[in-house]
Amino acid sequence: MFEGDKIHLLMVLIPALPLASTLIVAALGKFVLRERSHLPVIAAMAGSFVLSLLLLYEVHHRTLAAEAGANATTESAATETAPAGGASAITVARHGVEEVYTLWTWAAIDREYARGPENVDSTAAPTDVAGQEFNFIVDVTLRADPLTAIMLCVVTFVSTLVMIYAVGYMHDDPSYWRFFTYMSLFVFSMTMLVSASNFVMLYVFWEAVGVSSYLLVGFWFEKPSAVAAGKKAFLVNRVGDFGLAIAIFLIWVTYGTLNFHDTPAADNVPAVAGILGQLRLSTPELYVGGAVGLAICLCLLTGACGKSAQFPLHVWLPDAMEGPTPVSALMHAATMVTAGVYMIARCTPLFMASPQAQEAVAVVGGFTALFAALIAITQTDLKRVLAYSTISQLGYMFLGLGVGTVAGISAGMFHLFTHAFFKALLFLAAGSVMHAMGGVIDMRRIGGLRHLMPKTCWTFWFGALALSGVFPFAGFWSKDAIIASAGERGDAGSMLYTVLFWASLFTAFLTALYTFRGLFLTFYGRQRIAPEAGHHAHESPSVMTLPLAILAFCALLAGAVFDWHGMFAKFLGHTPSLAYSLVEATAPHGEHSHLGLAVLSTFVALSGVGLAAYLYLGDRKAVEGLTTWLSSPFGLKLYQLSYGKFFIDEIYQWTIVRPLLLLGNVFSWLDRTLVDGLVNVAGGLPPRVGALLRPLQMGLVPFYALVMMLGTLVLIGALFMWPTG
């Protein structure tokens, strides 16, 4: 259906449309578009989504062709043609399907200036390029492969719905146009991030996503808490970004290139094997393991932890609730926190080379999942419950990626995919409640809203069931797959993964518990309406409930439909990073069903739901035992530990923020006294000298004439006295 140029056009247009709408709304929003500012943005998002679907179709088409080709030709023949395929030719290569399109060269520094890897380990680079110094070239390069196509579809789909929802949610905001400008910029950054085909572009848009999130979290900058939350998000992300930057430097020193793709040989320039390119994938021994590889992977993990809010850098995400709710929905579902997961999945070959790093990913993920779930069960703010559930679910994704098998990685990505739908749904539903309650979302002050807001209630039901992983909702399929993949690694003899398996199963129970706790407290029980609601206390307008309904539909079906016969995993497996021998070797032998585990996890989820119903719907007297236990000193301590988020914020406050503040105060004092003192001395001198000369300016003309004459005499005298020659 498509020629090469058309797929290139798609790849360019998908990020170009959000960029165009950003510029249009930024330029015209304030005075021309005003309350119509959403129109260009929604049009661009919907256009990008349609184009993403076309791209997905095209990439899928090629994976089918690749499968047919792989069956028809022998493997050796395919291997030979792969490197010759070139960067922008239509590549049906040995290792997955990829399409790379270079727009322009952003920076090109000759090897004389870019002292690259002088001591390239000969095992690090392919033999044809070993030992040479590379030119440092950064191209603006877009790529299309199954991973990118899936990410683009998710991002643009969720963005479109969130934008439509925001029309209702933000309708009376004075900075309506500013909101849509930032949102559009956010989506543009994310689409570029997943389309980038080298680490520099990845980093640039990684930062751009951070900047947009900063702008959006601090959108209501009149509120000091919003400003603080935006600053916190930005600063905590800096820590992670620092790790990513170090990782990129290490990669350049180790591999001599920052491109994901191969650069074919041209005149006088030998081929450069990209980090995730076909050349390197066909000989996986070229990936550097050992200390260097471990360092690279851990630095990458630090970056991913910052962006994807994993322990210990998770503290910014719950505070990011200060932004408008559509921002939270977008951030939690599609555009921000998924970046880290995407990046780890993209760099799978690097992680395969150092198994300890992979275990670190799994441990971070599994621990964060449990940790965040424990916090979520006692929070009283509905959005905060959802925020911790996002952290927990992201932990699941990391766990899946850390398992390091085909099943684990694709399950992690599949969880990202399904999570995007139901988490966006839950946030938008919470936003709908917040909209109706005049900004109040504290579950101690609202309740029993199911008759007041029936549509919001039933869509929240769908989201909650999906999040809890109840069959046949979306979350069941992906979460079950992650738990199963961890269990498989555990069965294969790894104690660590067995522990993680049980931990994740327990987390699934907690997930169901806190989700339904939120649902029951908000929508069931005695009807309580916050006084702030005023005349707003009614169901949200259809521009808000329609996206909810669509997302609810997706939350119901996305898992079952896309997991049909492992379709998602099979398609994702054609990503070059995942389609090479080391990963493929981990594929399960033969069809393997996890029926027992599926039953177990459904039982776990339902028991969580049941417990929540028992505790929060039933008779208060029935749970008296629990409440008295919680009032005992030990129980109260446990409760406070969870309610206080394990006091991570306080620990950071005392170990990092306060000492830094102290240091800052010292430097501030030094600056004010020492540096400013010097400057003041320098500034004070001219007036003093001026004061000495000031009496000369007495305003008397004859005096001026006299001085002028005397001056002339002095000059003439000097002329005579001057030694000539």
Added chain:
Amino acid sequence: MGEIDLLHGYLILGALLFGIGLVGFLARRNMIVMFLAAEMMLQGISVSLVAWGRFHNDWGGQMMVIFILTVAACEAAIALALILMLFHSSGRLDVAAWQHLRESNQQPFVDQELPEAQVDEQTWPELAPAGIEPEHSLDELVHRGHV
């Protein structure tokens, strides 16, 4: 009389004119007189320029003088107009009345009032009663009474 003597004569004349003008300019506070003194300096320069031109057999000096005259005419028009305006606004021609361009924290220059010239009782020489007081000239009485 040679060329060089002629030059010397004119240069001396020019220098004298310039010097008189300069002293006048510095010493007087009447704006019109100051202006006249400045003109006189200009003419002194003009005379020496013409003399040099004559000496070098060159028209440059004369040309310059024509320009000086033209500029002096313009300048005279402007200067007199300014002086007129200043006189209208203050009623004085004293240049010291205009000290507004001094630094803000400087005291203005104020003329010290000269003490009233004490006109001493005229003391006339004691003359012998036999003598007759000589006739005093009127001029001596008016201008040099106190001597």
